[in-house]
Structures are given as C-alpha cells and as structure tokens.
Amino acid sequence: MALGNALYDQKLASVYDRMYPIDHDTAQAVEFVAGRTPPDGRILELGVGTGRIAVPLAERGFRVHGIDGSEAMLDELHRQNPQTAVTTQFGDFTEEGTGGVFDTVTLLLNTFFVAITKEQQLGTLRLVHEQLAPEGRFVLEAFDPAPYHHLEKPDFSMRHLDEQAVMLDTLAVDRSQQLMLSTHTIIDGGAPATREHVLRYAFPFEIDLLAELSGLRLVERMEDWCGTPYTSASLRHVSVYERDPDSPWAAVAG
Known part of the structure; x- marks a missing residue:
C-alpha cells in the first residue's frame, strides 16, 4: 500500500497477506490483467504491496514495475520472492511517476482510496494517464461504498x-x-x-468523473474478475479505462 496516512509498517507488512487471504481472487485477477496486456507487455502496479498480483504476472513473462509508499511492504515482497523479476520503487503514486510508459496500469484492492483528498485522487489518475500507453488499459478495483x-x-x-x-x-x-x-x-x-x-471512498460514477478530468474514459465495468455484470447490488467493481484522445482534459493530464 502507499501513502503516509495508510502506511503499512513492518508489523502490518508481516501479516498483510493473512489479513486478506484471497488466493482464489488473486488467480482470477492475474488472469484478468494478463488477458488485457500484450505478450511481454509492461505492467505498472500502483500500491504493489507484497506482490500478490505483480509476482505471478512477472512469472508469466510480463515486465512488471511496482511503486509503493511503504518500504516495509517492498521489503516483504523481496523477502518472500528473492528471485522475482518485479522492479520496485519507493514513492507516493499520487505525486510521483516512474518516467516510463506501460501497456497496463493497475490500482487494486481499494488502494485508490488511500488518496484521502479529491486532489490526491485526481493527481493519481492524471499520473496514470501520463504513464499509460496510447492503446493501454488502466484497471481499477474498489469496493462500492454505499x-x-x-x-x-x-x-x-x-x-x-x-x-x-x-x-x-x-x-x-x-x-x-x-x-x-x-x-x-x-x-x-x-x-x-x-x-x-x-x-477517502468514492462512488463509481465519481471515479468516472475524476477519470474524465484526467483524460481517461471508462471501457468496461463488472462486479468481479470473472466478468459478473455490475448492478445496484454489487459490493465492489472492477473498472477498466483507456486514454481518451478526444478529451479536452488530456493536455492538462499530461
């Protein structure tokens, strides 16, 4: 995870994977992201944590880079996976980019909400736009806050x-x-x-508006990684965005 307000220190990093024992969901998420990324493509995970998604994607041959605001979480990633090809970066993804361009950018398991102001959330999405390839996809997972x-x-x-x-x-x-x-x-x-x-939670259509202000547009939304339709009863959403070349905000977003 990222940012000082949601910092995972050494104690929490050591139990993080046990806090969220969702192995079945992990496999489905990896399949989902892999299916939307070109072979040998570049993937950026914001809030990479202990590498739950990043490591399996790297094992499939994708070039994976992760940024996180917790050094303890990054240490745990490399401790658990000493041979991983995932490259990592310590930093605040609401303010700091990587300098690279990626075929897929991911922001998973509610990590978008660690940006606790509207400005931080907007900054995150504008940096996504800046780092997303022209034909790339941005995959965001979050709970529905209703x-x-x-x-x-x-x-x-x-x-x-x-x-x-x-x-x-x-x-x-x-x-x-x-x-x-x-x-x-x-x-x-x-x-x-x-x-x-x-x-700071945000409703799905609120996220869509912030995305539009960042030069991104919604491509698809579902309830889970299996493609279950998103409805008013859904407790979470997986949303996929792309760069909008016709957006008047694209130049502002970078």
Missing part, C-alpha cells in the same frame, strides 16, 4: 491471523468528508500493536 456511507456508529470485527494471533478492527465513517477511519489492533502474545488508516 453500505459504508450509511454507517451510523462504529463497526467492530475480528480477524483470525493464525493460531497465535488475531486482529481487532474498528471502522468509523465521516459521511460529510467520505472518510473511513480504520483501527487495527494485533494481539499475538506481545504488547498489542494498534495502527490507524484513513481512506
């Missing part, structure tokens, strides 16, 4: 990490700012470790 937008009191939950560790989660929502404050407390026999993360 169920959370109506949350009136903090929500409490617990995640089982392993036989000796659990994570206690608290979620509070500020509807006026479209902000979510998540508190994670790890209990593993040592001193409890608590971290806070802030997300």
Whole structure:
C-alpha cells in the first residue's frame, strides 16, 4: 500500500497477506490483467504491496514495475520472492511517476482510496494517464461504498491471523468528508500493536468523473474478475479505462 496516512509498517507488512487471504481472487485477477496486456507487455502496479498480483504476472513473462509508499511492504515482497523479476520503487503514486510508459496500469484492492483528498485522487489518475500507453488499459478495483456511507456508529470485527494471533478492527465513517477511519489492533502474545488508516471512498460514477478530468474514459465495468455484470447490488467493481484522445482534459493530464 502507499501513502503516509495508510502506511503499512513492518508489523502490518508481516501479516498483510493473512489479513486478506484471497488466493482464489488473486488467480482470477492475474488472469484478468494478463488477458488485457500484450505478450511481454509492461505492467505498472500502483500500491504493489507484497506482490500478490505483480509476482505471478512477472512469472508469466510480463515486465512488471511496482511503486509503493511503504518500504516495509517492498521489503516483504523481496523477502518472500528473492528471485522475482518485479522492479520496485519507493514513492507516493499520487505525486510521483516512474518516467516510463506501460501497456497496463493497475490500482487494486481499494488502494485508490488511500488518496484521502479529491486532489490526491485526481493527481493519481492524471499520473496514470501520463504513464499509460496510447492503446493501454488502466484497471481499477474498489469496493462500492454505499453500505459504508450509511454507517451510523462504529463497526467492530475480528480477524483470525493464525493460531497465535488475531486482529481487532474498528471502522468509523465521516459521511460529510467520505472518510473511513480504520483501527487495527494485533494481539499475538506481545504488547498489542494498534495502527490507524484513513481512506477517502468514492462512488463509481465519481471515479468516472475524476477519470474524465484526467483524460481517461471508462471501457468496461463488472462486479468481479470473472466478468459478473455490475448492478445496484454489487459490493465492489472492477473498472477498466483507456486514454481518451478526444478529451479536452488530456493536455492538462499530461
């Protein structure tokens, strides 16, 4: 993950893959991205994390570059995959580009929302436009915020990490700012470790508007990596964008 407000330090990086045990989803996501990238194409993952998607794509022969704002997450990626061909860059993807052009740019698992202002989200999308090849595709995955937008009191939950560790989660929502404050407390026999993360959620059509202001246009949207149609009941979306050569905002976006 990226950015100081959602920083994954060494403690969280060490349990991150256990926080999100979604191996079946990973395989489907890899297939989806691979199917929209030319053979031997270049892929940029924003918020590359521990390489859940990037490493399998590199193993398929794609040239993969990942940027992340957490050095601990990048260290974990290379610790788990010492022979990986994924190249990594420490940086804030809302403000910093790579200097390269890619056939596919990805922003997955709600990572877009770690940009906690409209300006940061717009900056992210303008940098996507700048780094996307003319015929390239930008793949964004995010949850649909409607169920959370109506949350009136903090929500409490617990995640089982392993036989000796659990994570206690608290979620509070500020509807006026479209902000979510998540508190994670790890209990593993040592001193409890608590971290806070802030997300700014955005509704799908709001993301589309920000994309249009960045010189991008929506190509397709579905509920999941398998192509299930997106409906009013969908809890998340996978959206694919391309550069819009007719956009009046293209020059502003770079």
